[in-house]
Every structure is written in C-alpha cells, then in structure tokens.
Amino acid sequence: MAVTQGYIEYVLEQLERLGTVTAKKMFGGAGLYFQGLFFGLIDSGDRFYLKVDDTNRADFETRGSEPFNPPSSRPMGKGMPYMTVPEDVLEDPDELAVWARKSVTVAAKKKG
Numbered sequence: 001m002a003v004t005q006g007y008i009e010y011v012l013e014q015l016e017r018l019g020t021v022t023a024k025k026m027f028g029g030a031g032l033y034f035q036g037l038f039f040g041l042i043d044s045g046d047r048f049y050l051k052v053d054d055t056n057r058a059d060f061e062t063r064g065s066e067p068f069n070p071p072s073s074r075p076m077g078k079g080m081p082y083m084t085v086p087e088d089v090l091e092d093p094d095e096l097a098v099w100a101r102k103s104v105t106v107a108a109k110k111k112g
Contacts, residue, residue: 002028002029002044003025003028003029003030003042003043003044003045003046004046007042007046008023008030008042011023011032011042011048011090012032014090014091014093014096015032015093015096015097015100016093017093017094017096017097018034018096018097018100018101018104019034019035020034021033021034021100022034023042027044027070028043028044029041029042029043029044030042034100034104034107035104037104037107037108037111038051038107039051039100039103039104039106039107040082040085040100040103041068041082043068043070047084048084048085048090049068049082049083049084049085050082050083050085050099050100050102050103051081051082051103051106051107051110052081052082052083052103052106053081053106053109053110055102055105055106056099056102056103056106057083059099059102060083060084060086061083063086063089064086065083065084065085065086066083066084067080067082067083068080068082068083068084081106085099
C-alpha cells in the first residue's frame with residue numbers, strides 16, 4: 001500500500017508554520033524536506049515520522065511514539081532515527097512546528 005496523496009497534503013498543510021516543506025515520493029512513502037534537509041517521512045501506511053537523536057528522542061519516547069522500522073531493518077532489530085509524531089502534536093500546527101524545527105536541527109547536524 002502506498003502513501004495517500006491526501007495524507008501528504010494534510011501533513012504539509014500542518015507544517016506550514018515551519019516554512020516551505022516539500023515532499024518527495026520514494027519507496028511507497030514520502031520524504032519531507034525543509035531547505036534541502038531530509039527531516040521527516042511518511043510511510044506507506046500514512047504514518048508520519050520526524051528525525052530524532054539524543055536531543056529530542058525523549059520528547060517522542062515520553063509520548064509513546066514508535067521508531068520507524070522498515071521491513072529491511074527488522075531482522076537486525078534496528079530502526080532508522082525517526083519516530084512517529086503523536087496525533088495531538090500533528091493536529092496542533094504551532095506545536096508541530098516546534099517539534100519539526102528540532103528535527104530539522106538534527107538533520108542539519110547529520111549533514112554537516
């Protein structure tokens with residue numbers, strides 16, 4: 001099952017307070033980019049994830065977020081550094097912008 005265009009559009013609309021975010025379809029899902037930085041993704045089940053590291057992982061873990069575990073990573077037991085966005089955060093554009101900015105910062109550190 002592929003990510004739905006309607007869900008991508010919804011997430012992009014919710015992220016408008018961050019600035020211009022673009023989505024690029026890939027592997028049945030979509031990557032999310034801000035100023036050329038890959039900071040989030042939507043998987044084929046219409047689940048939205050943001051990039052994490054030690055600076056913001058606790059925000060997600062305390063809210064019960066789950067790591068992104070694509071099928072190819074499951075046998076090794078390792079996920080990628082992305083976690084699900086809590087539904088109430090997704091529904092609050094101001095709060096989502098705060099969380100997304102942290103993920104953009106994580107992406108910038110990884111790039112540099």
